[in-house]
Amino acid sequence: MTLPYIDQLLGQLARGNPALERSFGRHIHWGYWPNPAAARPDSPEDYGRAAERLSLELLDLAEIRPGMRVLDAGCGFGGTIATLEERVERLDLVGLNIDPRQLQRAARLAAPRPDSRIGFVAADACTLPFADASFDRVLAVECIFHFPSRRAFLAEVRRVLRPGGVLVLSDFVPSPFFAPFGRLPKLKALQRINVLGECDTSCTASGYRRLAALAGLRVATLRDITRHTLPTYAFLKYLARHHGGSRLVAGFSGPLIGLLDFYGRSGLLKYSLLRFDRS
Ligand SMILES: C[S@@+](CC[C@H](N)C(=O)[O-])C[C@H]1O[C@@H](n2cnc3c(N)ncnc32)[C@H](O)[C@@H]1O
Numbered sequence: 001m002t003l004p005y006i007d008q009l010l011g012q013l014a015r016g017n018p019a020l021e022r023s024f025g026r027h028i029h030w031g032y033w034p035n036p037a038a039a040r041p042d043s044p045e046d047y048g049r050a051a052e053r054l055s056l057e058l059l060d061l062a063e064i065r066p067g068m069r070v071l072d073a074g075c076g077f078g079g080t081i082a083t084l085e086e087r088v089e090r091l092d093l094v095g096l097n098i099d100p101r102q103l104q105r106a107a108r109l110a111a112p113r114p115d116s117r118i119g120f121v122a123a124d125a126c127t128l129p130f131a132d133a134s135f136d137r138v139l140a141v142e143c144i145f146h147f148p149s150r151r152a153f154l155a156e157v158r159r160v161l162r163p164g165g166v167l168v169l170s171d172f173v174p175s176p177f178f179a180p181f182g183r184l185p186k187l188k189a190l191q192r193i194n195v196l197g198e199c200d201t202s203c204t205a206s207g208y209r210r211l212a213a214l215a216g217l218r219v220a221t222l223r224d225i226t227r228h229t230l231p232t233y234a235f236l237k238y239l240a241r242h243h244g245g246s247r248l249v250a251g252f253s254g255p256l257i258g259l260l261d262f263y264g265r266s267g268l269l270k271y272s273l274l275r276f277d278r279s
Contacts, residue, residue: 022045026048026052032057039231043235057225059087067090071139072094072140074144075103078105091116095110097122098124103120124148125143134160135162136164140167157276166276166278167275169276170272170273173205174204176206195257212276221274221275223272
């Protein structure tokens with residue numbers, strides 16, 4: 001499965017788009033601004049720092065210590081692995097992605113230091129090619145809505161986590177009222193404007209609690225950080241206006257991104273950080 005925005009992002013990076021390189025060259029996710037009023041929507045560097053900050057918020061929640069084995073499912077260009085590698089010693093890090101093209105870039109970006117190991121594996125996050133109880137932490141940064149099944153992914157995470165292990169992820173969590181609209185329809189007419197590809201954002205907070213219990217996990221934290229991510233949309237519009245030309249950048253100012261902005265501001269779709277504990 002390939003996603004339109006990933007195809008276009010890879011194409012633009014290969015052609016050398018410096019604004020995209022600085023904003024989305026390491027992390028393919030929304031930004032986090034501790035003080036959203038101070039965001040600079042016309043700065044790819046500011047966006048790159050905010051994307052790094054989002055990874056740090058998730059890593060703080062995961063409480064990763066030296067010596068741990070960590071899986072980053074849906075790892076993109078390996079930015080979160082690189083960030084972790086720079087901050088914690090003696091880690092055994094595995095990045096997994098369904099798309100080998102992203103893993104090639106990730107392998108260039110994330111070089112292990114002498115006391116650590118980094119490996120990349122091409123596979124579907126819902127059928128993890130790892131032994132039972134072989135990881136201390138699993139991360140899934142802004143990708144679970146693309147996976148074929150949240151239920152299958154959580155069951156796989158439970159299987160590969162050691163007792164006491166932790167899963168941390170970020171997702172767009174709908175209010176109960178909005179949940180039925182959280183699946184992007186597969187209508188042909190919408191495919192032209194749908195740069196995001198197949199997404200399922202219909203899992204509510206109580207849906208997560210139910211799925212976690214089914215898998216043998218417990219939702220320990222569910223934090224709505226929407227407010228801190230909203231400057232992302234102004235930056236995407238800036239990218240489209242000033243560094244355009246491609247369908248990707250044009251799509252960033254298109255109706256779909258405008259809708260996500262509106263859903264976020266109106267509390268219909270909450271950008272959330274979740275932590276699950278395995279007993
Ligand atoms: C929005 S990007 C996030 C990438 C990365 N986690 C980051 O934060 O930079 C979503 C990622 O999910 C990956 N993905 C989609 N479906 C997947 C699946 N079934 N298994 C593994 N990875 C998948 C995509 O290839 C893409 O890298």
